[in-house]
Amino acid sequence: MIGCLCIHGFTGAPYEVQPLADYLSERTSWKIVVPTLPGHGEPPALKGVTYKQWLDCAEKEMQELATECDTVYVIGFSMGGLIAVYLAKKYSVEKLILLSAAAKYIYVGQLLRDLKDIAGDWKRGRLRENELFARYKRKLFSTPLSSVFQFRRVAASVKPLFATIQIPTLIVQGLADGIVPPKSAEYIYQHIASKEKELYYVPDAKHHVCLTGDTEGLFEKIFTFLTESSKVN
Structure with missing residues (x-):
């Protein structure tokens, strides 16, 4: 049996990867697990939650999946990557599938373009209709600074691990992402040790790559990557 663990991002919830999980579920008989990390969900309650709790939660889900399945794939979005x-x-x-993985963060150029779009909708009286503004606003006012520090602890602890990863890896990056810049995906591609690795760009996707841009093409790419035989012995 095949298992697939899908991990959402910092301040997020399963909705960030759920469309991909649903796509895979409709086409396979895999056991697909999409946990909610401690302090996350709708609404998030991150105060006092440590990065070790996030790692421990993911490990527990991984261990349970490994007891039931002979083969396990892991998909991670942003911090989940x-x-x-x-x-x-x-x-x-x-x-391994890495979606907008946050090895580096805040793409100033795209963020400024996003803010310009938000300002345009504000002038036109359509700010409430701007989904990106709603996400930024919610995250800004619900994220304690201590949690940002915990996120940075995750990034610092994981960066040295890229050079140890030997398994087939697909690195996905939206080119209209204002949170994680394309150089993050390039950094991961350059530093990950796997001989079978691929960098896949989604031109119009913002940070939530499973919710914006060409999601159908992306999901098809991921499905193919997971189901095709490994090219490296």
Whole structure:
């Protein structure tokens, strides 16, 4: 049996990866797990939650999945991508998918373009209709500074692990992402040790790559990557 663990991002919730999980579920008989990390969900309650609690939660889900499945894939979005790398280092993971993985963060150029779009909608009286503004606003007012520090602890602890990852890895990056810049995906591609690795760009996707841009093409790419035989012995 094949298992697939999908991990959402910092301040987020399963909705960030759920469309991909649903796509895979409709086409396979895999056991697909999409946990909610401690302090996350709708609404998030991150105060006092540590990065170790996030890692421990992901490890528990990984361990449970490994007891039921012969093969396990791990998919991680944003901070969840970093946690996915952590799991791939410690456990027997067959393939790894990194979506907008936050090895580096805040793409100033795209963020300014996003803010310009938000300002335009504000002038036109359509600010409430701007989904990106709603996400930024919610995250800004619900994220304690201590949690940002915990996120940075995850990033710092995982970066040295890229050089230890030997399994097939697909690195996905939206080119209209204002949170994680394309150089993050390039950094991961350059530093990950796997001989079978691929960098896949989604031109119009913002940070939530499973919710924006060409999601159908992206999901098809991921499905193919997971189901095709490994090219490296």
